[in-house]
Amino acid sequence: MNKITRRQALGTTAGALTVLGIAGATAHAAATDSRAAATTPAGTVDEVYMGRRIQISPASGGGHHGGHHGGAGTPSVRIDGRELHVMQNADGTWISVVNHYETFADPTSLARAAVRELQGSQLAPMQMGGM
Amino acid sequence: MTVRKNQATLTAEEKRAFTNALLELKRTGRYDRFVTTHNGFIMSDTDSGDRVGHRSPSFLPWHRRFLLEFEAALQAVDKSVSIPYWDWTADRTTRSSLWAADFLGGTGRARDGQVMDGPFAYATGKWEVSVRVDGRSYLRRALGEGVAQLPTRAEVDAVLAMPVYDMAPWNSASNGFRNNLEGWRGANLHNRVHVWVGGQMATGVSPNDPVFWMHHAFIDKLWSDWQAKHPDSPYLPAAGTPNVVDLRDTMRPWNDVTPADMLDHRKFYAFDTEPASAARQR
Numbered sequence: 001m002n003k004i005t006r007r008q009a010l011g012t013t014a015g016a017l018t019v020l021g022i023a024g025a026t027a028h029a030a031a032t033d034s035r036a037a038a039t040t041p042a043g044t045v046d047e048v049y050m051g052r053r054i055q056i057s058p059a060s061g062g063g064h065h066g067g068h069h070g071g072a073g074t075p076s077v078r079i080d081g082r083e084l085h086v087m088q089n090a091d092g093t094w095i096s097v098v099n100h101y102e103t104f105a106d107p108t109s110l111a112r113a114a115v116r117e118l119q120g121s122q123l124a125p126m127q128m129g130g131m
Numbered sequence: 132m133t134v135r136k137n138q139a140t141l142t143a144e145e146k147r148a149f150t151n152a153l154l155e156l157k158r159t160g161r162y163d164r165f166v167t168t169h170n171g172f173i174m175s176d177t178d179s180g181d182r183v184g185h186r187s188p189s190f191l192p193w194h195r196r197f198l199l200e201f202e203a204a205l206q207a208v209d210k211s212v213s214i215p216y217w218d219w220t221a222d223r224t225t226r227s228s229l230w231a232a233d234f235l236g237g238t239g240r241a242r243d244g245q246v247m248d249g250p251f252a253y254a255t256g257k258w259e260v261s262v263r264v265d266g267r268s269y270l271r272r273a274l275g276e277g278v279a280q281l282p283t284r285a286e287v288d289a290v291l292a293m294p295v296y297d298m299a300p301w302n303s304a305s306n307g308f309r310n311n312l313e314g315w316r317g318a319n320l321h322n323r324v325h326v327w328v329g330g331q332m333a334t335g336v337s338p339n340d341p342v343f344w345m346h347h348a349f350i351d352k353l354w355s356d357w358q359a360k361h362p363d364s365p366y367l368p369a370a371g372t373p374n375v376v377d378l379r380d381t382m383r384p385w386n387d388v389t390p391a392d393m394l395d396h397r398k399f400y401a402f403d404t405e406p407a408s409a410a411r412q413r
Contacts, residue, residue, distance in 0.1 A: 085264075085335070089186075089315065090178040090304035097264050097335040100173055101314070101325035102277065117333070119243060121265040126174075 043075065045108050052118070053080050054111045077111050082123035084114055097126075133202065133400035135352070138215035138229055138345055139222055140403065146234045149215065150250045152208040153341050154257050161204055166262040166338045168384060169197070173335040178302040181374045183383050188297040188367060189376035190313050191354045192393035194347050196385060199399055201344060213400065216348035219324050220284040225274045235342055237274070244271035244330055251341060260331060260339050270340060273329030281327050286318040291357050296367045301375045308357055308364075312350065321350050352404075355396050366390050 043058035055078040077084040077096070085097040086107060093103035094110045098117045104110035141149070156162040172184030172193075184193045198214060205212045222229055230237045236249020246269070251258040253269035260268045290311045298307040303315035314322030324346050325332050331339040338344070358364075370377045379389050396402075 085174055087174075087177060090300065090302050097170075097174060099333060100335045100337070101322040101333060103315075118265055121267050123265050124263055 043107075045111070047108075049112050050115050051120075052115045054078070054108070054115065055081075056107050056111060075107055077107055077114075079111065079114060079118070079123055083126055084111065084123055085126050086110060098123075133206075133213045134403055135213050135348055135400050136215050136403040138217050138234075139227070141215055141234075143233065145211075145215075148209050148212050149205075150234065150341075152205045152212045154250060155208045156204055157258060163262050165197070165201055165204075166336050169338045170262065170264075170335045172383075178300075178304065179374075182302065183376055186303040186310075186313070186315065187375055188301055188309055189382055189390055190309060191351070192366070192376075192390040193382055195351050195354070195393045195396065196382065196388055198344060198347055198351060202400075214344050214348045216352050216402070217342065217345035218349055219281045219327075219346070220287055223281040229342070229345075230274065235340075236270075237272075239270075239272045239330055243267075243269075244273055246270045246272055246330075260336075262336050262339065263331075264334055264336055271330030272332065272340065275327060277326040277329045277333060278323055282318060282320045282323055287320060287353065289318065290320060291353065291360055293357075294361050294364055296364055298367070301368060301372060307367075312353060312357075320353075321346075351396070352402055355402070358394070366394060 045056035047054050057076045059073045059075050077086050087095050096110050096114050098114045176182040176185040183189050202214050232248040236246050239245050246252050251270050293308040295307045297309040298305045311317040312320050314320050366378050368377050378391050
């Protein structure tokens, strides 16, 4: 696969990404529209992007990470089943542990940026604390 | 007295001493404990909750204390060593001597981002990335790919001109000097440099790249430059702020040091740009 730098990818609209030839990988993004499936909660994403499965579940009362990070409103973001640590900024933008100094408009763009950064590598299990 | 020097002015011998001390801390496992600590704070500091190391007023004193601890560890290996600073407004290309094979090594190769030269290349067997967020154990960089340009001197000067240290809500949404320097607002200084380097430097385990220390030594110098420009501007907030380290609150993980203790860097080191340091240098 051609190497797509973050600068190229971030500075490019979805339409232009189609021109770059990764439209197939992003086609499932349409399923994130809440109208697509009545049984799918709003904000849920399950797509294959650049060969990796991205699953996003909206925040729920039964969040399994408690209040350690991100707060109660943090969705679960998984790449090939491994959880990606994400956090929402006060202005509504998002960051993840693999792109920690760069903000994204929504969890889907954040997850796709993580896939590009990982270049096929698997996420390591999340480690909190460790001081 | 420790003198922190511009990395561009280091002699070959000083570069060798610095990189050798880094490799020795890595060998003993001491280095990786700093990476673990940083990542722990990066993941737990939140805008709406408790925040100490990042996105908060204590970003600057926390990193000053963190670098002091690291510098002390380096000096326990070689007492001649101090942390150099990287003025990325001046040394702003991939051709800077900073990235030469006799110092930090260069950018990563296209295929997998792996750094292939210098003392920290994986093939040396001396720099395995073991505190990591994914499966890759080699140092990676993508200089200038995540963002095209490092901040300019004019952008830095505009932030240094801001007279108020920090403002409510004391997080990534704040106006004021601290957040504009950290980069969540405005031209984006500190955060952008992490993104420009790429690889582990763009992640929560950014201290895996030795350039982390030189980047933060320059951020730390900009704090002292700001203090010199605004001698009457105090650290804020002063007291009574939930989730935030006030002037005389202690900071985790040390619990015995406050922002007030960290305000005057001259208690600990001088910069090579300061007149006082010239007399102390040999």
